[in-house]
Amino acid sequence: MVEQVLPHRLRSYIYTKLKDYFFPPPSSDDMTLMINRYSGSRMTENEVYDAVEIYLATIIKPSDKLLLVSKTRDQKTIRFANAKTDAITDTFDDIDLRWSCIRPIKRSSAAPNEDDDDEPQQPCFQLRFDGKHKEKVMESYLPHVFARAKDIKQEEKVLKLHSCGGDVGRGRRTVGLEHPATFETMAMDPEQKQKIIDDLNRFVKRRQLYKKVGKAWKRGYLLYGPPGTGKSSLIAAMANHVKFDVYDLELSMWKQKIGTRQSSFMANRFYRSSETKFTLSGLLNVIDGLWSCVGDERIIVFTTNHKDRLDPALLRPGRMDMHIHMSYCTASGFKTLASNYLDIHESNPHRLCGVIEGLIESTEITPAQVAEELMKE
Numbered sequence: 001m002v003e004q005v006l007p008h009r010l011r012s013y014i015y016t017k018l019k020d021y022f023f024p025p026p027s028s029d030d031m032t033l034m035i036n037r038y039s040g041s042r043m044t045e046n047e048v049y050d051a052v053e054i055y056l057a058t059i060i061k062p063s064d065k066l067l068l069v070s071k072t073r074d075q076k077t078i079r080f081a082n083a084k085t086d087a088i089t090d091t092f093d094d095i096d097l098r099w100s101c102i103r104p105i106k107r108s109s110a111a112p113n114e115d116d117d118d119e120p121q122q123p124c125f126q127l128r129f130d131g132k133h134k135e136k137v138m139e140s141y142l143p144h145v146f147a148r149a150k151d152i153k154q155e156e157k158v159l160k161l162h163s164c165g166g167d168v169g170r171g172r173r174t175v176g177l178e179h180p181a182t183f184e185t186m187a188m189d190p191e192q193k194q195k196i197i198d199d200l201n202r203f204v205k206r207r208q209l210y211k212k213v214g215k216a217w218k219r220g221y222l223l224y225g226p227p228g229t230g231k232s233s234l235i236a237a238m239a240n241h242v243k244f245d246v247y248d249l250e251l252s253m254w255k256q257k258i259g260t261r262q263s264s265f266m267a268n269r270f271y272r273s274s275e276t277k278f279t280l281s282g283l284l285n286v287i288d289g290l291w292s293c294v295g296d297e298r299i300i301v302f303t304t305n306h307k308d309r310l311d312p313a314l315l316r317p318g319r320m321d322m323h324i325h326m327s328y329c330t331a332s333g334f335k336t337l338a339s340n341y342l343d344i345h346e347s348n349p350h351r352l353c354g355v356i357e358g359l360i361e362s363t364e365i366t367p368a369q370v371a372e373e374l375m376k377e
């Protein structure tokens with residue numbers, strides 16, 4: 001409506017005046033950084049622009065009167081975001097930073113205008129600050145914005161489970177990975193748990209190092225132990241921790257070329273029946289083929305109930321870097337399960353906990369069996 005009534009030049013003038021009113025022009029000592037939405041001659045998406053957009057939405061001050069509220073079906077909590085991204089102030093190490101978002105005004109007529117030179121041709125963010133902080137803003141603040149946006153994207157990522165059935169009639173299927181397992185809910189030896197968490201964290205952080213030394217960025221884990229000790233649950237806990245999608249592969253499709261995208265987390269199983277079907281060299285082909293797939297970070301997890309039946313060639317570092325024994329339930333495992341299923345914690349123990357823990361230590365019972373019993377309560 002406004003576009004139809006006001007001539008383009010007048011709209012431009014009003015826009016500039018309003019912007020100056022709410023966001024005063026720079027003083028002579030100020031410095032301005034411009035972050036365009038697209039960059040380069042091919043006008044590709046500027047990742048810094050995306051990061052700023054995500055980051056600014058998280059700066060919410062008590063005085064803010066307009067917030068965006070949202071929740072998608074996959075999100076667990078309601079999210080609040082700053083609705084205005086056009087005049088936001090931020091502070092970083094006592095530096096005042098002023099952000100503004102500039103969007104080109106849509107013109108109602110296609111006629112060129114000689115005053116258009118100063119108008120932005122594409123959406124952009126402007127960041128103003130006292131020029132004496134130039135180094136700190138460039139070397140610390142912008143990386144901080146980028147890292148924060150990356151964390152937010154990771155937190156919001158909805159994981160997928162891709163089942164790649166190899167049998168006739170079973171194709172590929174993708175569903176949301178809604179497995180609730182986390183390292184906190186895993187009934188495992190706490191030291192072993194911490195070792196896995198540290199190993200995963202180290203792996204995820206080392207992208208640049210792998211690149212520098214020219215090694216493929218990959219890690220292999222072998223989970224072994226009797227049925228019901230939590231191998232599948234641990235895969236879900238690991239995937240939830242590193243926020244990788246899961247590709248559940250079946251050995252029967254080893255002959256097919258397996259294409260994967262980045263951040264793939266592969267789960268596979270060595271079922272007894274499968275082991276007899278495959279030659280060692282066939283199996284090694286599958287593993288090495290998965291490793292050489294194009295893509296980014298890659299974790300492969302193999303599970304087996306019988307590690308002793310596997311050929312040592314499968315288990316060597318580079319194929320399986322970490323071997324994780326999933327054991328029968330222990331007293332400490334029982335504590336975790338009691339907390340998961342009955343909300344019984346060490347601070348409010350049940351009178352039977354001590355007896356049960358003693359019994360569990362003296363017998364072989366899987367966490368799955370214990371969980372089943374606790375569900376009956």
Ligand SMILES: Nc1ncnc2c1ncn2[C@@H]1O[C@H](COP(=O)(O)OP(=O)(O)OP(=O)(O)O)[C@@H](O)[C@H]1O
Pocket residue numbers: 185186187188226227228229230231232233234305326366367368369371
């Ligand atoms: N270590 C554990 N910690 C927490 N829950 C567990 C654990 N082990 C088993 N459970 C519970 O038992 C159920 C079955 O366990 P899970 O499928 O993970 O075992 P598995 O070792 O993969 O078994 P299988 O070898 O038969 O596939 C899980 O859904 C979970 O509720």
